[in-house]
Amino acid sequence: MSHPHAATIAAFSAFAMLLASSVVSAQASRDYIYVVGSSTVYPFSTVVAERFGRGTEFKTPKVESSGSGGGLKLFCDGVGVEFPDITNSSRAILPTEFAACTTNGVTEIVEVKIGYDGIVIANARSAASMAISRRQIFLALAKQLPGEEDGQLTPNPYHSWSDIDPALPAVRIEVLGPPPTSGTRDALIELAMEPGCDAVGWVKAMKRSDPDRYKSICHTLREDGAFVAAGENDNLIVQKLEANPAAFGIFGFSFLDQNREKVKGAVVEGVAPTFDAIIDDEYPVSRPLYIYVKKAHVDVIPGLREFLREFSSERALGDDGYLADRGLIPMSVEERGKVAADVRELAPLQLASP
Numbered sequence: 412m413s414h415p416h417a418a419t420i421a422a423f424s425a426f427a428m429l430l431a432s433s434v435v436s437a438q439a440s441r442d443y444i445y446v447v448g449s450s451t452v453y454p455f456s457t458v459v460a461e462r463f464g465r466g467t468e469f470k471t472p473k474v475e476s477s478g479s480g481g482g483l484k485l486f487c488d489g490v491g492v493e494f495p496d497i498t499n500s501s502r503a504i505l506p507t508e509f510a511a512c513t514t515n516g517v518t519e520i521v522e523v524k525i526g527y528d529g530i531v532i533a534n535a536r537s538a539a540s541m542a543i544s545r546r547q548i549f550l551a552l553a554k555q556l557p558g559e560e561d562g563q564l565t566p567n568p569y570h571s572w573s574d575i576d577p578a579l580p581a582v583r584i585e586v587l588g589p590p591p592t593s594g595t596r597d598a599l600i601e602l603a604m605e606p607g608c609d610a611v612g613w614v615k616a617m618k619r620s621d622p623d624r625y626k627s628i629c630h631t632l633r634e635d636g637a638f639v640a641a642g643e644n645d646n647l648i649v650q651k652l653e654a655n656p657a658a659f660g661i662f663g664f665s666f667l668d669q670n671r672e673k674v675k676g677a678v679v680e681g682v683a684p685t686f687d688a689i690i691d692d693e694y695p696v697s698r699p700l701y702i703y704v705k706k707a708h709v710d711v712i713p714g715l716r717e718f719l720r721e722f723s724s725e726r727a728l729g730d731d732g733y734l735a736d737r738g739l740i741p742m743s744v745e746e747r748g749k750v751a752a753d754v755r756e757l758a759p760l761q762l763a764s765p
Contacts, residue, residue: 448482549607
């Protein structure tokens, strides 16, 4: 006589085999590396992907530009072949994003710093050159300007650059910049808007006492046409600057470096945006660049471990590496050594909850 639960056990076994088969099938359904994220890091990832595809037996990784914030959102949505393996970012992952990753089962994230970049304010080569301070950048782009008296705020009254300072160009303020999902915008706010805003004492004091109000004053950009969110395509901004010499654009140094025959960068706080000024930490609006990797996908997605080793190699990130030729500012020898070691060990990032 058969065991009373034999049919149930057989059915369960069949289901388990079907489930295992579907998991293997799902894993095998993607035989390439999938990368999303920052438009600034995108050209660097693309170069590494193309070289990797040509020089190994693995397929060329698929790289998409979705902005740092947008990329981290996709990255943190889950583990599995339907989710990205890597996200590029022109800023460090936020505690809130790290928490979202953890909630969705993305519990081991490897952070890989790849180098440095500067944020430039550029205009057409045919236009007047610009020398500007971070305070003037804030005065041009902030939605509201704080007065000297505590709590005094007025809608931004400046229509032309020369309204701010007669030494600036006598043209209408029109700045094409990154959208809210962009790490470039986050860096612009942190490295230019905040220092400009902090020049007003009562506002700077709120940074700790009332951070939400501080952000509403110092982080909010104009919505009257003086600042235009131009999307994640920095090449498109370059084209628009060529077509409109009165406009300025905000993007990463690498795009300036690759388009010097079309655009030029403004001098900020007396320092021009150059490779040497950024590597020497003299240019005031510069930042580190990263890629983030799901450890759970390593050795599941074909070639992922090898791709990370290529990305962190001296031939890619070194002083004379092929990414420096594309405008990436290299890290020090010591930093590069640590990055290569971290990639070999795949040590997960430790980050406190928000």
